[in-house]
Amino acid sequence: xxxxxxxxxxxxxxxxxxxxxxxxxxxxxxxxxxxxxxxxxxxxxxxxxxxxxxxxxxxxxxxxxxxxxxxxxxxxxxxxxxxxxxxxxxxxxxxxxxxxxxxxxxxxxxxxxxxxxxxxxxxxxxxxxxxxxxxxxxxxxxxxxxxxxxxxxxxxxxxxxxxxxxxxxxxxxxxxxxxxxxxxxxxxxxxxxxxxxxxxxxxxxxxxxxxxxxxxxxxxxxxxxxxxxxxxxxxxxxxxxxxxxxxxxxxxxxxxxxxxxxxxxxxxxxxxxxxxxxxxxxxxxxxxxxxxxxxxxxxxxxxxxxxxxxxxxxxxxxxxxxxxxxxxxxxxxxxxxxxxxxxxxxxxxxxxxxxxxxxxxxxxxxxxxxxxxxxxxxxxxxxxxxx
Amino acid sequence: xxxxxxxxxxxxxxxxxxxxxxxxxxxxxxxxxxxxxxxxxxxxxxxxxxxxxxxxxxxxxxxxxxxxxxxxxxxxxxxxxxxxxxxxxxxxxxxxxxxxxxxxxxxxxxxxxxxxxxxxxxxxxxxxxxxxxxxxxxxxxxxxxxxxxxxxxxxxxxxxxxxxxxxxxxxxxxxxxxxxxxxxxxxxxxxxxxxxxxxxxxxxxxxxxxxxxxxxxxxxxxxxxxxxxxxxxxxxxxxxxxxxxxx
Amino acid sequence: xxxxxxxxxxxxxxxxxxxxxxxxxxxxxxxxxxxxxxxxxxxxxxxxxxxxxxxxxxxxxxxxxxxxxxxxxxxxxxxxxxxxxxxxxxxxxxxxxxxxxxxxxxxxxxxxxxxxxxxxxxxxxxxxxx
Ligand SMILES: Cc1cc2nc3c(=O)[nH]c(=O)nc-3n(C[C@H](O)[C@H](O)[C@H](O)COP(=O)(O)OP(=O)(O)OC[C@H]3O[C@@H](n4cnc5c(N)ncnc54)[C@H](O)[C@@H]3O)c2cc1C
Ligand code: HEM
Ligand code: SF4
Numbered sequence: 001x002x003x004x005x006x007x008x009x010x011x012x013x014x015x016x017x018x019x020x021x022x023x024x025x026x027x028x029x030x031x032x033x034x035x036x037x038x039x040x041x042x043x044x045x046x047x048x049x050x051x052x053x054x055x056x057x058x059x060x061x062x063x064x065x066x067x068x069x070x071x072x073x074x075x076x077x078x079x080x081x082x083x084x085x086x087x088x089x090x091x092x093x094x095x096x097x098x099x100x101x102x103x104x105x106x107x108x109x110x111x112x113x114x115x116x117x118x119x120x121x122x123x124x125x126x127x128x129x130x131x132x133x134x135x136x137x138x139x140x141x142x143x144x145x146x147x148x149x150x151x152x153x154x155x156x157x158x159x160x161x162x163x164x165x166x167x168x169x170x171x172x173x174x175x176x177x178x179x180x181x182x183x184x185x186x187x188x189x190x191x192x193x194x195x196x197x198x199x200x201x202x203x204x205x206x207x208x209x210x211x212x213x214x215x216x217x218x219x220x221x222x223x224x225x226x227x228x229x230x231x232x233x234x235x236x237x238x239x240x241x242x243x244x245x246x247x248x249x250x251x252x253x254x255x256x257x258x259x260x261x262x263x264x265x266x267x268x269x270x271x272x273x274x275x276x277x278x279x280x281x282x283x284x285x286x287x288x289x290x291x292x293x294x295x296x297x298x299x300x301x302x303x304x305x306x307x308x309x310x311x312x313x314x315x316x317x318x319x320x321x322x323x324x325x326x327x328x329x330x331x332x333x334x335x336x337x338x339x340x341x342x343x344x345x346x347x348x349x350x351x352x353x354x355x356x357x358x359x360x361x362x363x364x365x366x367x368x369x370x371x372x373x374x375x376x377x378x379x380x381x382x383x384x385x386x387x
Numbered sequence: 388x389x390x391x392x393x394x395x396x397x398x399x400x401x402x403x404x405x406x407x408x409x410x411x412x413x414x415x416x417x418x419x420x421x422x423x424x425x426x427x428x429x430x431x432x433x434x435x436x437x438x439x440x441x442x443x444x445x446x447x448x449x450x451x452x453x454x455x456x457x458x459x460x461x462x463x464x465x466x467x468x469x470x471x472x473x474x475x476x477x478x479x480x481x482x483x484x485x486x487x488x489x490x491x492x493x494x495x496x497x498x499x500x501x502x503x504x505x506x507x508x509x510x511x512x513x514x515x516x517x518x519x520x521x522x523x524x525x526x527x528x529x530x531x532x533x534x535x536x537x538x539x540x541x542x543x544x545x546x547x548x549x550x551x552x553x554x555x556x557x558x559x560x561x562x563x564x565x566x567x568x569x570x571x572x573x574x575x576x577x578x579x580x581x582x583x584x585x586x587x588x589x590x591x592x593x594x595x596x597x598x599x600x601x602x603x604x605x606x607x608x609x610x611x612x613x614x615x616x617x618x619x620x621x622x623x624x625x626x627x628x629x630x631x632x633x634x
Numbered sequence: 635x636x637x638x639x640x641x642x643x644x645x646x647x648x649x650x651x652x653x654x655x656x657x658x659x660x661x662x663x664x665x666x667x668x669x670x671x672x673x674x675x676x677x678x679x680x681x682x683x684x685x686x687x688x689x690x691x692x693x694x695x696x697x698x699x700x701x702x703x704x705x706x707x708x709x710x711x712x713x714x715x716x717x718x719x720x721x722x723x724x725x726x727x728x729x730x731x732x733x734x735x736x737x738x739x740x741x742x743x744x745x746x747x748x749x750x751x752x753x754x755x756x757x758x759x760x761x762x763x764x
Contacts, residue, residue, distance in 0.1 A: 035440075035441075035442075035443070036442045036443070036444065036452060036494070037444070038444045038450075039442075039443055039444055039452075042444075043443065043444030043445050043446065043450065043452070044444075044445060044446050044447075047445075047449070078512070079511035079512060080511065080512075080543070081512070082512070082540075082541060082542045082543060083541060084534065084540050084541065084542070085534070085535070116535075120535075123532075124532065124534075124535060125532075126532065137535060144445075144449055144450065144543050145444060145445050145449070145450060146444040146445055146449075146450035146451075146452060147450070147511075147543075149444075166440045166490070166491065166494065168437075188437075188438050188439075188440050188491070189403065189404065189440050189490050189491030189492070189494060190403055190404040190491065191403040191404070191438065229447070231447035231448065231449075238515070238532060238534075238540045238542075255542070256447070256449045257448075257449050257542070257543050257544075257545065257547070257610070258518070258545060258610070258611060259447065259448070259449070261447065271433075273432075273433040274429055274430050274432075274433035274434065276419075276422075276426075277419070277421075277422060277426065279390070279421075302447065302448055302466055303423070303446060303447030303448055303465055303466050304423070304447075305445075305446035305447055305465070380505065380511065381511070382501045382502075382504055382505040383505065384501075385496075385497065385498035385501035385502060386498075386501065386502050386505050456654070458654070459653045459654030460654040485644070485648065486635055486636050486641075487635055487636065488636060488640065499635035500635060503635075553635060555659075557648050557649050557659070557662060559635060560641065560644065560645040560648035560649065561638070561641070561645035561646075561648070561649065563635055563636055563637045563638070563640075567635065599662055599666075600658070600661075600662065600727045600730055600731070600739075601655075601658050601659045601661070601662035602656065602657075602658025602659070602661075602662075602739055603655065603656060603658060603659045603662075605658075606656035606658060606659070607656075615658070615736065616733075616736045616737065619730055619731060619732075619733040619736045620733045620736075622731050622732070622733065623731075623732050623733035626732065
């Protein structure tokens with residue numbers, strides 16, 4: 001029997017991790033992406049390799065996923081990660097109210113933390129607000145977004161996956177019963193249109209999953225919730241600095257090459273193709289950021305950017321929706337065969353998202369192939385271009 | 388900050404596929420002067436012309452994907468403010484990077500650069516001390532903070548493989564085999580004493596002796612790599628070896 | 635990183651097109667233009683010197699016509715200008731190649747170029763001045 005052919009739409013973290021997993025499990029894989037690798041939300045993340053500490057109190061399901069995946073990614077793709085850890089700091093008396101909950105939450109989720117004195121915190125991070133009251137070390141990290149995605153893509157490619165970049169999915173190839181047989185695409189770099197057929201189509205288009213499912217006359221519940229990030233031109237910190245509070249706006253500063261990046265916010269929009277920079281939010285990042293690193297106040301802004309979380313579910317304000325992910329078989333959802341949609345989640349958990357999605361795909365197609373992505377190291381991101 | 392927007396005309400290089408005839412398209416949009424050129428391009432794609440292709444990922448200079456020529460000069464579009472390259476009612480001309488194969492519109496294939504970086508095994512992560520602090524030039528930091536376990540911090544290197552230096556280099560324009568600024572800088576950072584294979588490459592016909600000292604690489608590098616200085620330092624090191632008859 | 639076939643004639647344009655270039659790039663263009671000019675001069679020089687082998691009449695006639703033509707003087711000034719700019723800039727590049735003063739290559743260029751201009755002015759006055 002020839003290999004089953006899977007078409008993956010979207011080459012963000014979710015799409016490339018799925019392509020990698022599918023290729024390892026013996027699929028013929030075609031990835032269709034309308035831009036370059038990681039041009040959507042994935043490129044524009046904060047770049048925090050979550051330890052889970054941020055979600056340890058309110059969203060423990062996500063927190064556990066994070067710490068597990070954090071450990072795995074450090075092992076399989078060390079080339080793109082600054083593994084310098086993270087710190088949760090209290091800078092105002094009121095922050096201490098969260099301390100007990102935080103300790104208990106981290107313990108429940110098996111996130112290793114260590115409380116250190118303000119002096120020690122300032123020794124490790126000299127630019128920290130000198131008013132720091134207490135600090136915890138956590139196993140956070142930072143990653144280069146493009147290169148994390150490229151490493152998955154390179155490995156998938158070396159195992160046979162084919163990437164069609166700058167190619168939009170513009171429609172579905174459907175059979176008489178409305179089941180999906182493939183995709184209609186438009187290669188915008190060469191201005192050519194054609195069809196690709198496969199045994200299964202995986203919709204990994206993040207905040208855009210709704211547009212794809214609509215083409216198949218299906219639906220999926222998601223709430224696009226963007227946030228802003230501001231990059232300053234100086235590496236003030238060596239590790240991710242989190243404010244010791246419930247997740248809120250502008251409470252993380254992290255290093256990224258020679259920069260410090262402050263984020264983020266959370267609000268709702270309808271159109272996710274272009275999100276204008278909201279000046280008030282940039283100002284807020286500065287105000288909140290200087291509570292952690294006072295010198296940000298005089299630093300030069302190097303970049304400002306917006307990205308859209310594809311949060312699952314459709315009710316409630318952004319921060320109260322779970323950060324976990326969900327894979328849907330549209331056979332169950334809308335009685336459409338041949339289409340699986342995955343959305344939600346985090347960059348940190350993309351491997352687990354892929355595992356879950358490919359499990360569903362394998363089950364649908366009656367294939368038994370175990371997932372090996374926890375063990376298989378990824379090859380250098382550069383080899384996406386080398387082979 | 389005022390909320391007043393500017394009217395700006397983007398003149399964008401268009402080409403569908405490497406073999407077709409290029410031309411320029413004009414798009415006039417309203418945009419805030421504090422926004423970045425990349426925001427303008429994305430806006431044009433979103434609302435004016437869905438067929439436009441361009442490269443981008445991180446939008447904050449850590450990935451190196453959005454290199455293009457803005458009014459003839461190599462820039463990362465994500466950090467180039469509208470206000471810095473035009474005025475209200477003005478124009479911005481966008482062209483793809485030079486000296487790389489064209490994929491379409493503003494997209495070039497950076498593959499040749501990535502391949503060469505791979506050949507010289509440019510490190511993907513480096514110790515903190517191997518990258519100097521801001522403003523100190525190419526010198527190790529005076530005081531590198533240590534991790535809690537006393538180990539060194541590790542970080543991603545400065546070079547983001549954006550290709551701006553290669554696009555700006557007049558030597559790369561006429562010599563496809565020239566290693567080029569970014570690759571020679573990657574050799575310098577690793578050290579030729581420690582890496583005989585890199586010494587051989589740097590000292591070859593397509594290595595440091597190919598450079599014609601236009602210094603454009605360092606002028607356009609958005610990431611403090613200063614490749615030109617590194618090329619000259621490699622020359623010095625190689626000459627010193629020859630004079631001492633070192634092997 | 636493109637081959638000559640892929641580049642077409644772009645490479646030639648990129649050698650000499652001053653648009654968007656920084657000081658280092660402009661110095662490169664000047665160096666290359668003056669170098670080509672000097673080579674051209676060298677060939678002309680040798681070509682006319684060849685007349686020496688054709689006997690004194692030919693040579694004297696040539697010298698006469700040269701003395702009456704303003705172009706020779708202007709040409710000579712160009713040679714001097716080219717030589718000064720190219721030679722002084724050549725010193726800068728040679729120093730830089732030993733990694734001397736690379737961070738100051740711009741200032742060095744300004745300084746040496748000013749020196750070249752002074753030299754050119756001196757010769758201009760000397761040759762054409764009253
Ligand atoms: C502000 C913000 C900060 C964040 N910070 C972090 C963080 O620090 N750490 C972390 O772990 N996570 C973080 N996240 C979450 C994480 O970035 C996202 O969950 C993740 O990037 C989603 O990846 P994705 O592949 O699902 O979506 P995307 O990256 O958006 O990928 C979808 C892809 O589909 C493509 N596409 C869309 N439509 C079509 C079509 N018709 N045809 C072809 N292709 C199409 C798009 O071009 C896009 O590339 C953050 C999110 C936001 C919004
Ligand atoms: C006055 C003394 C001179 C000095 C110090 C000098 C120095 C230099 C240097 C350092 C270069 C290398 C530039 C580079 O790397 O691109 C160079 C290039 C060159 N020189 Fe000279 N030079 C001198 C005189 C001349 C003369 C008299 C001629 C012509 C007859 C000449 C012709 C050239 C040519 C053709 C090049 C190559 C140009 C290029 O590659 O762009 N030079 N010179
Ligand atoms: S050396 Fe500078 S300009 Fe060249 S690729 Fe690296 S970061 Fe870009």
